Amino acid sequence: MSNRASRTRSPIGSSRADRAVRALPAILLAAWCAGCAGGAPSPAAPDEGPYVLVLGTAQDGGLPHVACTCVRCEAARRNPALRRRVASLALIVPATGRRYLIDATPDIREQIDALPAVGSHPRGSVDRAPVDGVLLTHAHAGHILGLALFGFEAVHTRHLPVYATPRLSGYLRTNGPWARMVAREEIDLRETAYGASVPLDHGVRVIPLAVPHRDEDSDTVGYRIEGPRRTLLYVPDTDGWSAWDPPLTRALEGCDVALLDGTFGSADELPGRDVSKIGHPLIGDTMRLLEEPVRSKRVAVYFTHLNHSNDTVDPKSAAAERVRAAGFAIAAEGQRFPL
Ligand SMILES: [Zn+2]
Ligand SMILES: [Zn+2]
Ligand SMILES: [Zn+2]
16 A cells, blocks of 8 residues: 555554654744745755645735725735735646646735746746646635736736636636636636546645535635645635534544634624624634644644734734644745645
């Protein structure tokens, strides 16, 4: 049985894999430091293994949140270091020079600028193929609006693969501006199925998992991202974990790292609204649910998709400190997770 098969069936074994994962926090911290040096994106060496790059960690409205003048958003307008781009990941495969996006956000211009220089891309002109594919989680604004910039008015790609469930594909095929992009062959829709592996490149594959969420225009998926050495689960947007069947703990089996919905930190953080009715798990609920696997270092859990009202968006806050003290972490732009 391959390493992959044994790892998928049982979370973390008791041998070499176990020791490797116990060393994971140190590896991840080193990776994080390498990725967060600031300035221009650091190039990836061609012999470097595939990895996930965090391109954004904010809820759909961003930070500063669109049209919000709360103290935190105003501070982020004054100080770019406090800003957070909308939640998105890149999958980078230095050996083949390929770059994939998970979700296409309203911050896509800066997020494409933040991609490492792997592969051959033209200099001095518009790159008509800046990425090799886009994997969508669902149709909410923060997750698909950026796709429009691959169209005629901006990048004008040719046959850019866009991976989406049949329902989301149907929505894109029948609603502008996406429908025109399909007709112009700027994007090619590749329909995915829950639980069915999508081989991407060089031993990297993704598996869409059904996620309960407010499914108005499309259904919602998270992605299990499997590389030659490690597996990462990405679920930026979900209803509370009690709605998951099978449960989250099952989805985490065999995963070394999880980037999970951390939209809200407390039930009363939005004035006049009970956030428990909006339908996201509170960070504290997730920490309670995953206390044991995190404490025993079976999985490293990072929160992402943070709302501007969530105190953990400030790494210096007491809320962020409580998350770290419990062995969890807040995802950061530029962070890299080797696969
Ligand atoms: Zn969202
Ligand atoms: Zn705000
Ligand atoms: Zn959503």
